[in-house]
Amino acid sequence: MNIQQNQVIESVANALQYISYYHSSDFIQAMTNAYEKETHKTAKNAxxxxxxxxxxxxxGQRPLCQDTGIxxxxxxxxxxxxxxxxxxxxxxxxEGVKQAFTNADNPLRASIVADPLFSRTNTKDNTPAVIHMKIVKGNKLDFIVAAKGCGSENKAKFTVLQPDDNVADWIMKMIPTMGAGWCPPGVIGIGVGGTAEKAMLMAxxxxxxxxxxQDIVQKSNPSNIEKLRLELMEKINNLGIGAQGLGGLTTVLDVKIKDYPAHAASQAVAMIPNCAATRHLHFSIDGSGVAKLPEVDINMYPELEIDYSQYRQIDLNSLTKSAMNDWKVGDTLxxxxxxxxxxxxxxxxxxKMLDNGEGLPKGVDFNNKFIYYVGPVDAVGDEVIGPAGPTTATRMDKFTDMMLENTGILGMIGKAERGEATVQSIKKHKASYLIAVGGAAYLISKSIKKAKKIAFEEMGMEAIYEFEVKNMPVTVAVDSQGENIHQILIGSISPY
Incomplete structure (x- = not known):
């Protein structure tokens, strides 16, 4: 059969829409198992x-995460x-990517910038994709379409080991250096062998x-690679990093390994994590029509509700620095x-504006407020805002002194760890750093009751918004005394 152009375009577009709001059943089952066995209260809540x-x-058929990925x-x-x-x-x-990300019913966040060395101009439709093609026997197309969030992608690691070096030792050295910015629990992908680019591709x-x-655990005679997967799974989870870096029993849901013949003098090793918004879909096109995508059974989800009784109500509009002195790391607000x-x-x-003496943009008042590190998805229908989960706060470390010294902010909201210099700046200014759960973007968006762009509208997802929130769930990660939850849980393993 002939493969028609529209079959490819529509199939790719449909797949990207599908994975923006559906987790696969294997992920939900693994997360449910992790929830049921978790004993650490904060991690279980995450x-x-x-x-x-x-x-x-x-x-709701809206994105799982505001970072709808590359x-x-x-x-x-x-x-x-x-x-x-x-x-x-x-x-x-x-063209399928473009149609998916500009879909009026479920627009996805355009995150791709062209001219990455200089102007970094947003392409507005999330193109181009990163495409890998292979010619094989047969008369059909087999696709894997994935959307990879940058919080996890940025934590990719690569090295070339000596042939007799221990791969597991290197991996265990690297895991703590990834911190929590990759939004665990997730999956670790490892590629060993070939050349540098082959190892990265396999990962x-x-x-x-x-x-x-879970199937490998039951095998009576696992292969050497399967044994290594089990070994790494146990060792990584025993580190106690846990969900969102908050401690607990589950940091990884699975460890995947692919290998390829290598030069006798080399052992290339790559490691890439996949976050809690893991998104990928397999389908085929044989010329008979647009690919049919799997049906989703909503009954696969466990019946869960957030126990708000463990949270402390905070009125941001009357909050003072002195009141924040009572907050301790791990407190839920x-x-x-x-x-x-x-x-x-x-x-x-x-x-640039502050350095030039221009002051803050007109209409932007940070005084006695928290800044939320977020680039939300655009709203649809009667939504106030689209999914609006936190981005990795570590990237804003270099601006923290500037913000605390010049804008009057009380603190910051994001995800993942802060560097030591940033923690000291927070302590100096008696500020606080709060974390929201990465991977809970749609849930968080429901706590946002009003939203308006107040500066830099032309910058798309980088625009500054003013949000009115009600009962937005967060956890204290760095308190005004400089106690740091991630340093306590991860830093003792490997300081960053």
């Missing part, structure tokens, strides 16, 4: 939020395929496989009041 968020996203496509092209198309296969795939490909470590947002590019632009 896992609950991820599962509740997943069910809400599935029902699109990765693996496609095997049968040698017998014939075409009814004017576009190249790469052009078809990118990424391994993340596209189902979570099946429900925030109500006004917060201001800002991400990387907004901070950079604010710095």
């Amino acid at each position: 896992i609950a939020q991820i599962l509740i968020n997943s069910k809400m996203a599935a029902i 699109v990765n496509v693996f496609v095997e092209v049968g040698m017998g395929v014939t075409w009814d198309a004017e576009m190249s296969l790469e052009e078809m795939i990118n 990424k490909e391994s993340l596209m496989q189902p979570i099946d470590i 429900l925030l109500t009041g006004t917060i201001i947002t800002g991400r990387d590019a907004a901070h950079s632009r604010l710095k």
